[in-house]
Amino acid sequence: MLTALNQNKKSFVAPLLSRSELDEIRKEDLTCPSCRQPVLLKAGKIKIPHFAHLAKSTCKFGSKESIEHLEGKLILFKWLQAQEIPARLEYFIPSIQQRIDILVKWNNQFYGLEYQCSKIPYEQLRERSEGMMSLGITPIWIFGMKFLNRKRNSHLGLTSLLQTSIIHFPEVASSRIFFLNSLMKDFQIFYPKARLNHTAFGGFIQKPITNLSFPELFSLENNHSVNYSFTWLNWKKSLRTKPPFAMTELEYNFMKYLYFRQLHPQNLPSIIGLPSINSWHYLQPDYIWQSAFIIDYYTKIPVGESFTYQEAYRSVAKYFQEKLTTVYPSPSIHPLYSYLLLLEELCYVKSTNRSTFKKCKQVLFPKTLDQALLFDQNLMYLLNKLRS
Numbered sequence: 001m002l003t004a005l006n007q008n009k010k011s012f013v014a015p016l017l018s019r020s021e022l023d024e025i026r027k028e029d030l031t032c033p034s035c036r037q038p039v040l041l042k043a044g045k046i047k048i049p050h051f052a053h054l055a056k057s058t059c060k061f062g063s064k065e066s067i068e069h070l071e072g073k074l075i076l077f078k079w080l081q082a083q084e085i086p087a088r089l090e091y092f093i094p095s096i097q098q099r100i101d102i103l104v105k106w107n108n109q110f111y112g113l114e115y116q117c118s119k120i121p122y123e124q125l126r127e128r129s130e131g132m133m134s135l136g137i138t139p140i141w142i143f144g145m146k147f148l149n150r151k152r153n154s155h156l157g158l159t160s161l162l163q164t165s166i167i168h169f170p171e172v173a174s175s176r177i178f179f180l181n182s183l184m185k186d187f188q189i190f191y192p193k194a195r196l197n198h199t200a201f202g203g204f205i206q207k208p209i210t211n212l213s214f215p216e217l218f219s220l221e222n223n224h225s226v227n228y229s230f231t232w233l234n235w236k237k238s239l240r241t242k243p244p245f246a247m248t249e250l251e252y253n254f255m256k257y258l259y260f261r262q263l264h265p266q267n268l269p270s271i272i273g274l275p276s277i278n279s280w281h282y283l284q285p286d287y288i289w290q291s292a293f294i295i296d297y298y299t300k301i302p303v304g305e306s307f308t309y310q311e312a313y314r315s316v317a318k319y320f321q322e323k324l325t326t327v328y329p330s331p332s333i334h335p336l337y338s339y340l341l342l343l344e345e346l347c348y349v350k351s352t353n354r355s356t357f358k359k360c361k362q363v364l365f366p367k368t369l370d371q372a373l374l375f376d377q378n379l380m381y382l383l384n385k386l387r388s
């Protein structure tokens with residue numbers, strides 16, 4: 001950790017002290033601000049000056065922190081100080097037994113900045129977020145470089161941990177996720193626009209931290225359009241042809257679902273599995289609820305007949321029960337609603353008002369694999385044409 005208290009409860013930030021100041025406080029009785037157990041000053045050559053618990057310590061914040069984590073916290077803290085934004089480093093809150101990396105007060109609102117460099121279960125992250133929210137502190141997760149799995153220019157590999165921390169709240173126009181490279185002192189903001197299982201499609205903004213202000217974390221927008229045809233076609237082909245021995249439990253259950261309806265992934269309509277918007281806070285992959293919607297609901301409605309959004313939602317509601325995060329409010333457009341808008345673009349439905357849709361055409365179930373792959377290609381071609 002970077003902070004410690006002396007016997008007079010004066011707080012020190014080790015890396016902000018000069019060599020002689022460090023030599024002075026080394027002589028004092030230093031304690032951990034969270035557990036009040038004794039700590040030692042470590043001012044060696046490899047890591048930045050910091051404090052460490054004694055080996056016998058029972059403090060839950062006593063475990064060794066990586067250089068990346070220590071330096072990242074310090075960079076963020078100095079960055080806020082330079083903007084004259086009130087910030088407290090390693091702020092311990094006894095009532096929730098949490099130590100927030102940096103507590104920030106901005107615009108009469110508290111934010112808890114967490115620089116996450118190590119892998120933790122997403123449930124743990126959610127718990128820490130909920131702890132902060134219970135005190136009215138908005139959690140902001142900033143991830144270290146090992147989480148930045150950037151594929152192609154506009155693809156980000158998603159883990160449940162990242163999905164849990166995609167930020168969406170009323171003050172920001174679009175969802176986003178933050179990364180900090182503490183070595184290069186660079187921020188990267190990713191704006192997910194659509195998701196396909198564990199890949200998010202969207203845009204990146206990369207900026208040196210000195211060229212970015214704290215409020216800009218929320219106000220900066222990215223309006224890149226994304227083309228996911230190549231990735232989608234590959235994925236859809238593998239869904240159609242995947243050998244049973246290579247399946248996850250989820251995929252196996254999906255196969256069972258199809259089997260009971262005398263279907264095979266080869267025969268799935270092309271419009272199933274379209275990358276949807278705002279679905280990142282849900283555990284279920286989109287192709288599963290989209291299958292249930294198309295196969296069990298949409299195909300049963302006669303062409304020309306109308307249905308309400310509520311009726312459509314009821315047919316798939318069970319797939320949206322399990323959420324990865326309860327911390328950030330869901331974006332106002334539900335994934336199913338955005339899927340219906342996509343189907344409208346493709347002329348399958350027509351909205352008669354905001355909550356009623358008319359079915360315009362029947363869905364084609366391909367008979368062979370060749371036909372299915374051709375339908376998929378045509379669909380992507382059409383979608384790209386509509387959007388260009």
Ligand SMILES: [Zn+2]
Nearest residue numbers: 032034035059
């Ligand atoms: Zn401690």
